[in-house]
Amino acid sequence: MKKLVLIAMFAWFCQAVIGQTDANPVPDKSYGEKGTKTVTKSLDKSFNPVTTIEYKDNDGYTRKRITWTKSSDGKYKREEEDLSPGGKTTCSNTAEFDANMRLVVFKQRKEPTLIRGARGEMSTGDGKYDFYWFPAAAEATEKKYQDELKSIEENNATVADPTRSACSVSPSSTCQPKARLFAGYSYLNSSIGGQSESFPLGVAASAVFNITSHISAGVNASYHTKKINDENLINSFLFAEGKYTFGKVKNCSRTFAPDLHILVGLANEKYGKSKGSGFAYGVGAGLDIRLSKRLGIGTQADLIYVDFKNSEENAKFYRACLGMKYGY
DSSP states (O other): OHHHHHHHHHHHHIIIIITOBSOOOEEOOTTOTTOEEEEEEEEOTTOOEEEEEEEEOTTSOEEEEEEEEEOTTSOEEEEEEEEOTTSOEEEEEEEEEOTTOOEEEEEETTSOOEEEOTTSEEEETTEEEEGGGSHHHHHHHHHHHHHHHHHHHTTOOOOSSTTSOGGGOOTTOSSOOSEEEEEEEEEEEEEETTEEEEEOEEEEEEEEEESSSSEEEEEEEEEEEEEETTEEEEEEEEEEEEEEEOSOTTOTTOOEEEEEEEEEEEEEEEETTEEEEEEEEEEEEEEEEESSSSEEEEEEEEEEEEEETTOSSOEEEEEEEEEEEEEO
């Protein structure tokens, strides 16, 4: 019994005496000319070190509270909340890090929980997402929090832009979707052995998945037909596509997104009962015109070469596409 009393008294002593240091407010104008910032270091019930940063306004109300907790296995958790003058939490988020200070969990009030596993996979209540589909925002958030923790460990406790809303900081706050689908009209012109044919009737579709902020890969297909002497001449293509998109992807106000892409795949040609196929490859350029976060207009122009098995001459095609794009 005496041991339990001694342990309880020791715990109380650690929390009440050792656990409260550096709690003197210092002037800080983040929330007013007479505002203050207070840094408090303490221990939680499990004796984990806790650092709390509080910002107060001119009237002494706490408007921002940031809490860093270090667990016994070296992992960190950061909790941030905005408060009204009456003390009510208006917005909050929680970030959890591994021992290497990599962001693995991000929970935000009224938004899904984002979880990154060993392979970068993220899951939410609506399905699965990959953390690297929006790397620019995720890396910026990680870097910001890493710098903040470093300043705390150096006893500076510097918070970048403390007046920014807790709900505006999210790894998913980027305009880069994880994939884009395209469907639309396609025009084709062929040149084989000095003979040229145009195909005014055609359709095209593609699906590309973002690997990084600028690099994406996917599939691209098109189908073209025209009638010659009561027979249909049909050309179709199926490609694997690699694409590089220019510009700052995380810029939500960006309207135009140009790209360069390469195409590698198969081509098929059919006229009456005659058929031919061959290896196809090409290069092209595109331009996406953004209408909203998910919808846009897609354009592209391609130069395609085909080595048909039943022909000694290389066929050359010019293809142009125009249609709608949907990002998700």
